[in-house]
Amino acid sequence: MTGTARSRPRPSLLEELERRHDDAPPRDALRTAVLCGEALCGAERCATLAHAAALRLHDRLAAEAxxxxxxxxxxLPAGRTASDVWLARLAASLTHHRNAASALVRADG
Known part of the structure; x- marks a missing residue:
């Protein structure tokens, strides 16, 4: 037969996963397939969204602390603030979440 070969459209990552697995596909593979977009694809987009979510979480928890x-x-009366255990715990939580958010920002840039 002479003529041009007709190429079939490539199946999406989600379709490939559904073909390969009888049960539900692995969660990480499914997340990668669903998140595949035009600008960022799969694992890169998933990592970007996870990074943004972690940054928002630390920002929210720092604000709550x-x-x-x-x-x-x-x-509290002024004399008891230095020895208050609960206040010290809140200050430590605030410090932790601020440092974690700063580390995420530094890692991104």
């Missing part, structure tokens, strides 16, 4: 520490400081 800051508000909690401010509320706790207002409720």
């Amino acid at each position: 800051r508000r909690g520490a401010a509320h706790r400081r207002r409720s």
Whole structure:
């Protein structure tokens, strides 16, 4: 037969996963297939979204710790703030989440 070979459209990653697995495909492979986009594809896009989600989480938790520490400081007499265990825990939590968010920002840039 002479003529041009007709190429079939390539199946999507999601279709390939569904063909290869009888049960549900592995979660990581499924996430990669679903997140495949035009600008960022698969694992790269998944990593970018995970990085952004982690940054938002640390930002939110730092804000909660800051508000909690401010509320706790207002409720204590001035002489007891230095020895208050709960206030120290909130300050440590705030420090942790600020440092974690800073590390994520530095890793991105």
